[in-house]
Amino acid sequence: MNIQKYHFLQICVTVYAVCISQLATMGDTQLELAGLTVTPHIQSSFMRYRRAPDPPLGARVELFLQNKGQAPLTVGHDFKALFDGQHAEKWLTSGSWAWHDTPSARTNQTISLAPEALMVWSFNSRDASWGSGTHHQLLLSSADPSVIDLHLDESTTWLSSVTFMGQEDSVQPNRIIAHIANESEWIVTPRACRLWLPVRNSDYRVLQPLDWQTNLVSFPSDGGIPSGEKGGFMMESDPLPLTYCAIEVEILSQKGAVCSLWAHLRIKREVFDIGGGWVADRLGDKNSLQAEPFLKTLRRMHVNSGMHQDVPGYTDTHLFDQYPLKFMNRL
The missing domain is CATH 2.60.40 (Immunoglobulin-like)
Incomplete structure (x- = not known):
């Protein structure tokens, strides 16, 4: 993968992906809905609530929009985008959406979407009217009646x-x-x-x-x-x-x-520690951390930290370099 020419500024989130490709023509510029993800909200049957939860469930939706035209497309705060004939703010104030990340929410940001480049819009709905299984329309130009159909179908x-x-x-x-x-x-x-x-x-x-x-x-x-x-x-x-x-x-x-x-x-490198608890203890006339088979066992279990301090015969020898355990006994 050649990415050396890129210089740049990331979950674990479950996404339902819908494979879809439709075009909305805007003059000489074409936006294609290259992808759509729908993450339905769920209510666990194991949870108990103080009051009865609202039964209708919404979804988190992401739109992957690609510029298929020949010229860059300027997208700012005033970029025309109507969801079922309404601006995103209308769905927010009506309570149908909890939040959205579309151009109208970015009051101080304008981008230039180059040909073949992609931008991502998202919104989180509060009820079933914009939930999984519903169908909607996205109008991207008031001068052109063409629309993008949004089929918020749950993928398999x-x-x-x-x-x-x-x-x-x-x-x-x-x-x-x-x-x-x-x-x-x-x-x-x-x-x-x-x-x-x-x-x-x-x-x-x-x-x-x-x-x-x-x-x-x-x-x-x-x-x-x-x-x-x-x-x-x-x-x-x-x-x-x-x-x-x-x-x-x-x-x-x-x-x-x-x-x-x-x-x-x-994008971020996932880093985590697995603690072994009180790994340092007496082992005959020695300490458990001086026993290489024990250290190998901890390594095999991916344990990389423990509740211990300096242990002579371990922390001051090659064993600590070969089987390091982070100190978590005191801060």
């Missing part, structure tokens, strides 16, 4: 999580792990993946496509994710910038259909 295959991993000595990740949930009737296989990244830090809302990557290390190993199961892949990359990105995963179903799954997130 989606990116359930995307994680960025890397080396301990670098804050920039160089490995992507994507998990895919398959609730369709068919086996699905991830075929390729590409990132959409900004060219400059200041233009983090304008995402340019990188090359498709097919060097996927899949799980299960044969690549196919059975119906009702979860799977995914790992992909190596050059060190990635710490910025916002879109990730597009192309999948092939057993019946021959090709579709893209989408997610919009911030």
